[in-house]
Amino acid sequence: MIRKTKDAINSLSRSYLDKASNFVSEQTEQMSTTLERLNDRRICLGITGLSQSGKSTFVTSLIDQLINYKTSSLSGFSPVLEKRLMGVKLLPLSNKRIANFPYQASIAGLKKPQPNWPSSTTDISGCVLELKLQKTATPLNPFSKENFSLFIEIRDYPGEWLLDLPLRNMDYARWCGQCSAQFNREPRKQILGDLLLDLQNIDPMDPVNFEVLAELQKRFVSFLEQCKAGEHPLSLIQPGRFLMPGQIEDKTLLYFVPLLKVGSFTDGQLEAAPENSYFKVCEKRYKDYIKQLAEPFYKDFFSGIDRQVVLVDVITALNSGPLYLDDMRQALSNISDSFSYGPQNRIMQLFTPKIDKVVFAATKADQVVSADHSSLVKLLESLVDHAYKTAQYEGVPPTTEAVAGVRSSIEVEHEGDAALSGFDTTGAAIGYVHPPIPAFIAKNTTDQGFKDWNIPKFNPPILPDENQAVPHIRLDSVLNSLVGDKCS
Amino acid sequence: MKESNDNTTNKNRTGRQFKVEVEGKEKEETASKSKVRAGKDFKPTPTEQQEAPPQSIVMGEQLPNLADYSYLKLEAIPIRGLKLFAWSVCLLMLSLVVWDVYDTIAAAMALHWLAAFGFFAVSIVVLVVGIITVFKYRTDRRKQNAYKTIRMLAHRCRLVSSKAADQQLIAELKSFYAGKPQQALLDQCLSSLPNYALGHEVMAHINDVFLKPLDAEALKRVTRFSSKTGITVALSPWAAVDMVLSLWCNIKMIDEIGQVYGVRPSFTNRIAMLKNIIGHLAAAGASEFAVDQILEEVGGASIASHFSVRLSQGLGVGLYSAKIGLATMAVSRPMEFIDNKPNLKALTRLLIEQFKSQFKSQR
Ligand SMILES: Nc1nc2c(ncn2[C@@H]2O[C@H](COP(=O)(O)OP(=O)(O)OP(=O)(O)O)[C@@H](O)[C@H]2O)c(=O)[nH]1
Numbered sequence: 112m113i114r115k116t117k118d119a120i121n122s123l124s125r126s127y128l129d130k131a132s133n134f135v136s137e138q139t140e141q142m143s144t145t146l147e148r149l150n151d152r153r154i155c156l157g158i159t160g161l162s163q164s165g166k167s168t169f170v171t172s173l174i175d176q177l178i179n180y181k182t183s184s185l186s187g188f189s190p191v192l193e194k195r196l197m198g199v200k201l202l203p204l205s206n207k208r209i210a211n212f213p214y215q216a217s218i219a220g221l222k223k224p225q226p227n228w229p230s231s232t233t234d235i236s237g238c239v240l241e242l243k244l245q246k247t248a249t250p251l252n253p254f255s256k257e258n259f260s261l262f263i264e265i266r267d268y269p270g271e272w273l274l275d276l277p278l279r280n281m282d283y284a285r286w287c288g289q290c291s292a293q294f295n296r297e298p299r300k301q302i303l304g305d306l307l308l309d310l311q312n313i314d315p316m317d318p319v320n321f322e323v324l325a326e327l328q329k330r331f332v333s334f335l336e337q338c339k340a341g342e343h344p345l346s347l348i349q350p351g352r353f354l355m356p357g358q359i360e361d362k363t364l365l366y367f368v369p370l371l372k373v374g375s376f377t378d379g380q381l382e383a384a385p386e387n388s389y390f391k392v393c394e395k396r397y398k399d400y401i402k403q404l405a406e407p408f409y410k411d412f413f414s415g416i417d418r419q420v421v422l423v424d425v426i427t428a429l430n431s432g433p434l435y436l437d438d439m440r441q442a443l444s445n446i447s448d449s450f451s452y453g454p455q456n457r458i459m460q461l462f463t464p465k466i467d468k469v470v471f472a473a474t475k476a477d478q479v480v481s482a483d484h485s486s487l488v489k490l491l492e493s494l495v496d497h498a499y500k501t502a503q504y505e506g507v508p509p510t511t512e513a514v515a516g517v518r519s520s521i522e523v524e525h526e527g528d529a530a531l532s533g534f535d536t537t538g539a540a541i542g543y544v545h546p547p548i549p550a551f552i553a554k555n556t557t558d559q560g561f562k563d564w565n566i567p568k569f570n571p572p573i574l575p576d577e578n579q580a581v582p583h584i585r586l587d588s589v590l591n592s593l594v595g596d597k598c599s
Numbered sequence: 600m601k602e603s604n605d606n607t608t609n610k611n612r613t614g615r616q617f618k619v620e621v622e623g624k625e626k627e628e629t630a631s632k633s634k635v636r637a638g639k640d641f642k643p644t645p646t647e648q649q650e651a652p653p654q655s656i657v658m659g660e661q662l663p664n665l666a667d668y669s670y671l672k673l674e675a676i677p678i679r680g681l682k683l684f685a686w687s688v689c690l691l692m693l694s695l696v697v698w699d700v701y702d703t704i705a706a707a708m709a710l711h712w713l714a715a716f717g718f719f720a721v722s723i724v725v726l727v728v729g730i731i732t733v734f735k736y737r738t739d740r741r742k743q744n745a746y747k748t749i750r751m752l753a754h755r756c757r758l759v760s761s762k763a764a765d766q767q768l769i770a771e772l773k774s775f776y777a778g779k780p781q782q783a784l785l786d787q788c789l790s791s792l793p794n795y796a797l798g799h800e801v802m803a804h805i806n807d808v809f810l811k812p813l814d815a816e817a818l819k820r821v822t823r824f825s826s827k828t829g830i831t832v833a834l835s836p837w838a839a840v841d842m843v844l845s846l847w848c849n850i851k852m853i854d855e856i857g858q859v860y861g862v863r864p865s866f867t868n869r870i871a872m873l874k875n876i877i878g879h880l881a882a883a884g885a886s887e888f889a890v891d892q893i894l895e896e897v898g899g900a901s902i903a904s905h906f907s908v909r910l911s912q913g914l915g916v917g918l919y920s921a922k923i924g925l926a927t928m929a930v931s932r933p934m935e936f937i938d939n940k941p942n943l944k945a946l947t948r949l950l951i952e953q954f955k956s957q958f959k960s961q962r
């Protein structure tokens with residue numbers, strides 16, 4: 112009897128002690144992170160990119176270049192140029208709830224004898240890069256050999272979720288209005304087919320029939336899937352979790368659809384709708400969706416970023432035509448309202464973080480010949496116009512660049528034209544000549560060059576040596592613009 | 600001029616770096632033949648196939664092996680407290696100071712040994728900081744003077760073929776560009792230098808691979824600034840403001856061109872450069888840069904008919920500024936031009952064109 116009580120007390124006290132020690136270690140961890148940020152030694156990098164824009168590949172290659180900094184080509188990154196980079200380590204995030212970024216798996220895939228691209232991301236992950244750097248000589252001590260560590264936090268996530276950010280500032284009725292406008296235009300109208308009529312026919316004031324709603328939601332999801340997976344993928348696909356749910360406990364959150372008739376009611380009428388009407392039910396679920404999924408995602412991933420790189424797959428959109436370019440422009444400008452730019456001092460940065468450096472990068476630049484990279488950048492600038500101007504206005508002049516995480520083609524000359532040669536997804540050798548990249552898209556004119564010809568997809572290049580970093584295009588420049596100033 | 604112009608304006612692909620000379624003519628033919636490439640797939644022939652993995656493309660580089668320096672910018676490194684350490688004063692001061700310090704320490708010692716020690720430590724720190732500042736100033740000066748050495752060595756290399764002279768030139772170039780954005784390209788240029796090259800071959804290689812892209816960038820800046828100066832003068836109604844504006848623009852241009860070739864913008868460098876530019880303009884004499892004559896040749900009657908008095912004035916100022924820009928290029932380039940000396944005539948044409956398009960609506 113006494114033994115039992117003693118055991119119970121023991122185990123109880125142990126569990127309390129464990130909890131206390133956990134708490135203490137968490138707090139100290141938090142403290143040291145805060146201190147590092149205050150000390151300008153920790154940077155939170157926001158990798159921003161729509162679905163399939165090349166985020167995971169970019170991050171994987173970036174880590175690979177840094178880890179193999181001795182042999183990789185990073186001559187544009189000032190610490191490497193000045194030989195002050197002494198070592199690089201890959202660490203897990205201090206936030207234990209977020210899984211590790213699958214760097215090993217991705218890089219192994221890229222360096223296999225038959226390489227393959229990283230698989231599409233289905234959930235959040237993250238990592239920290241520790242750069243061991245030598246201090247630059249100061250006037251007081253020109254012979255300084257002191258080292259310090261710079262921590263760079265990187266997080267990866269399914270690109271679909273990014274488009275949940277603009278929903279945070281939009282109520283349900285407005286979202287329905289936006290959908291209604293979109294769905295009545297090509298190319299969405301055609302993809303929707305009958306679903307358009309069915310959605311339009313639902314009276315928001317009618318009492319809800321949950322079976323019908325579930326059925327509609329299913330068809331709506333399959334519509335979103337088609338938007339993304341067609342030959343020409345669209346960009347503005349909302350809500351993101353419909354396609355890539357991630358880990359969700361309460362699946363009913365997802366059971367709502369846009370009610371296209373909402374626009375014909377006044378706010379007062381909608382307000383007075385019965386509790387069990389389609390409108391009220393969908394609105395409640397929409398609100399919960401934002402509160403439980405979109406908000407936490409924003410808070411965990413974007414509210415604290417110091418530096419941002421926006422990856423844009425300009426080439427695919429260009430390839431699909433002006434409608435799709437416009438769709439991408441729309442999506443990018445919606446997202447950009449979620450970020451605040453501006454120079455900020457270190458202490459204020461802890462409370463109201465602002466982005467003080469931003470790089471816009473056109474990804475997969477290895478799909479066009481290098482002489483066209485400058486046009487590609489111009490095109491990118493017109494696509495991210497809204498965010499670009501906002502940042503500039505706030506005193507953060509953005510940088511733009513054409514990059515590729517993995518350069519998978521070489522340039523050759525084919526019948527007098529500059530051409531690219533590489534391997535296609537089956538591993539067979541392919542080559543192509545592409546029409547010149549226009550520096551801007553004129554309204555109302557369809558770009559003939561890309562209309563009846565698609566840029567083929569490359570496989571990653573075959574690398575003979577696993578210890579060598581994958582070839583890239585101008586990652587060094589991006590890295591330098593993002594963190595170069597924090598390295599001295 | 601022709602070559603570098605090709606690099607910047609020709610939409611057509613240039614060949615691999617070793618083919619550039621040979622292909623000069625072919626390029627023009629293909630340009631006229633097919634204006635727009637159509638997209639097409641093809642099965643790579645064995646020579647076109649990707650045998651080895653691709654190389655990385657890094658910042659400041661464009662294929663095929665061309666440099667792209669539009670991003671180039673150097674930060675000014677401020678050097679403080681120079682005057683304090685002017686040599687003669689320094690010596691005088693030093694003796695006085697040492698004397699005083701000794702006196703004070705002795706006095707403090709009488710008070711307490713800790714006081715004496717503290718004072719001693721502080722004076723040591725002051726001494727060390729002073730020495731370091733002087734040291735930094737001198738290294739910077741030495742680096743700027745490296746310019747003269749480089750130009751001299753380059754001249755020698757062109758005349759005599761000697762491995763030792765080449766090595767010396769390369770070493771000087773390397774130390775001059777160390778830690779500057781041009782370094783990556785210089786390294787690449789040197790690594791592609793064939794090891795049998797001697798004397799003028801080395802020069803030609805450095806000239807072609809390393810300097811020509813820089814020239815192109817510098818020329819871009821000259822064009823930009825001179826047209827800007829000209830247009831502002833043409834637009835502004837006050838003569839006094841014109842003077843100040845054009846002076847300011849020109850100084851800024853000199854700074855920016857210097858940066859392309861690796862001269863950091865600072866007060867002393869600017870003065871040194873100005874001195875050289877004036878010297879160069881004087882030496883070149885009237886014949887080479889006779890603005891009026893060139894205007895006559897290029898524009899002639901068309902200018903008089905096209906432009907009002909005000910506009911012609913602006914054009915004239917723009918041309919002078921272009922002239923200064925070219926002179927700046929000549930003096931801040933680490934070697935003399937070999938075969939691609941930029942000429943004022945082509946620039947003039949460009950300026951006139953820009954003026955015409957700018958003021959078309961006003962006429
Ligand atoms: N040629 C080329 N293709 C690339 C490159 N990077 C990505 N791709 C292609 O783009 C696809 C998507 O890349 P990911 O890195 O998975 O894109 P993501 O942004 O992480 O996509 P999600 O995780 O679905 O949001 C890859 O499967 C490749 O086909 C690149 O550098 N060059």
Ligand SMILES: [Mg+2]
Nearest residue numbers: 166167231232
């Ligand atoms: Mg991914």
